[in-house]
Amino acid sequence: MHVSEGILTGPVLAGGAVLAAAGVAIGLRRMSVEATPRTAMLAAVFFVASLIHVPLGPSNVHLILNGLAGLLLGWSVFPALAVALLLQAMLFQFGGLTVLGVNTLLMALPGLLVYLALGRAVRGARTSAAVFAAGCAAGALSVALAGVLLTLALALGGRGFLGVAGALLAAHVPVMVADGLVTGFCVLLLHKVRPSALDPAGAEAPP
Amino acid sequence: MSCLGFLGGGSRVHRLDPRVRVASAALMSVPIALSTGLAVPAMALLAGLALASAARLPEAALLRRLGRLNLFVLFLWLVLPWSPPGPGAGPAPVEEGILLALAITLKANAIVLVFTALVATVAPADLGHALRSLGLPDKLVHVFLFAIRYTDVIHGEYERLRCAMKARAFLAKFNLHTLRTFGYLVGLLLVRSLDRAERVLAAMKCRGFDGRFRTLHAFAMRPADRVFLGAVLVATGGWMWMALA
Numbered sequence: 001m002h003v004s005e006g007i008l009t010g011p012v013l014a015g016g017a018v019l020a021a022a023g024v025a026i027g028l029r030r031m032s033v034e035a036t037p038r039t040a041m042l043a044a045v046f047f048v049a050s051l052i053h054v055p056l057g058p059s060n061v062h063l064i065l066n067g068l069a070g071l072l073l074g075w076s077v078f079p080a081l082a083v084a085l086l087l088q089a090m091l092f093q094f095g096g097l098t099v100l101g102v103n104t105l106l107m108a109l110p111g112l113l114v115y116l117a118l119g120r121a122v123r124g125a126r127t128s129a130a131v132f133a134a135g136c137a138a139g140a141l142s143v144a145l146a147g148v149l150l151t152l153a154l155a156l157g158g159r160g161f162l163g164v165a166g167a168l169l170a171a172h173v174p175v176m177v178a179d180g181l182v183t184g185f186c187v188l189l190l191h192k193v194r195p196s197a198l199d200p201a202g203a204e205a206p207p
Numbered sequence: 208m209s210c211l212g213f214l215g216g217g218s219r220v221h222r223l224d225p226r227v228r229v230a231s232a233a234l235m236s237v238p239i240a241l242s243t244g245l246a247v248p249a250m251a252l253l254a255g256l257a258l259a260s261a262a263r264l265p266e267a268a269l270l271r272r273l274g275r276l277n278l279f280v281l282f283l284w285l286v287l288p289w290s291p292p293g294p295g296a297g298p299a300p301v302e303e304g305i306l307l308a309l310a311i312t313l314k315a316n317a318i319v320l321v322f323t324a325l326v327a328t329v330a331p332a333d334l335g336h337a338l339r340s341l342g343l344p345d346k347l348v349h350v351f352l353f354a355i356r357y358t359d360v361i362h363g364e365y366e367r368l369r370c371a372m373k374a375r376a377f378l379a380k381f382n383l384h385t386l387r388t389f390g391y392l393v394g395l396l397l398v399r400s401l402d403r404a405e406r407v408l409a410a411m412k413c414r415g416f417d418g419r420f421r422t423l424h425a426f427a428m429r430p431a432d433r434v435f436l437g438a439v440l441v442a443t444g445g446w447m448w449m450a451l452a
Contacts, residue, residue, distance in 0.1 A: 098236045178381075
């Protein structure tokens, strides 16, 4: 879910940058110095995970996993994804610095919202089925929210983009399915093997 | 996979102060992104081409990067000329859409060229230091530097796991089995990287890590840096004036 350079208008870019900067600032303030390696390592994992492609017909979709990032990182999802996107901009030029703010917001805000809405449900679920369901919901919902934000950003950009936005939104339905199920299974594994991974508030605070 | 593809080479661009390069790229991208006509994007594209040739970037890697970008631009060319200018508006003249698509093509390529020439030529550690001296908070710079350091490590782990999956005849398709396997794959990567983060933190604490950023070599502005920064400021000012006028 990326916007490339040169597509969005100035006000949208500036608004996205301001909101993303605020999110990053809050995330950094809540994150203790001891949590920096954890945040960075998870940023690197989500960057690598975005290289996983699921074949779909003649094409393929790549995983976004911003919901999973939210569940593991909490508010730190903002700095982590800002860094992951900066890396991506350096490595692949999927979207460079002028769109970094908007792209961070598109990915991190849904992750944060999903964490606030479903984090407790994922942590507190008693049965595997409940964990899986909450994880699936988190994964699919965060992709859908990102798609809505992307459409909004393109529509705010004014003219001509609604056709593209609609097509992009439709193209993200398979991503929602893939991301939702992958997030569900991943959360299921973490819940069994390392439940503390799903508690970012505990990891963020100083020991 | 490595972000070091554009690092080699002792061109004049590579010798500029990393802070100057990063700041210049950031400054130049503002008027390019804000401009509405074709003049600023066209001039920026020329500037980007000049910088890329001055940096003697490896052509193959640069073309690959531009190719990926222009794949998306091509998609816009297919859609934009035929879409209405806004919600509820009637069909616009095709020329308007074509002009818009042309402007986007110029802008996107210009920004990529400028950033590849100026930012991708900065070594990652220097980039972190440069970002910090440009005002980014220490914690964010640390996260950035750690992420650069461990992306290759985690990518290596990912490749090993994929290799093991391949050895067990795993074939990715759009089905539940694939998605379950990928879910466990990501989960395993996460567990291992969380363990690694703990080990790294322990090792850093052993060495007296207190959250402050230290570096062994300081940047120094040379006359060439001042001249370049001055030229960038003049160009950016002019473009800004043209973009807003």
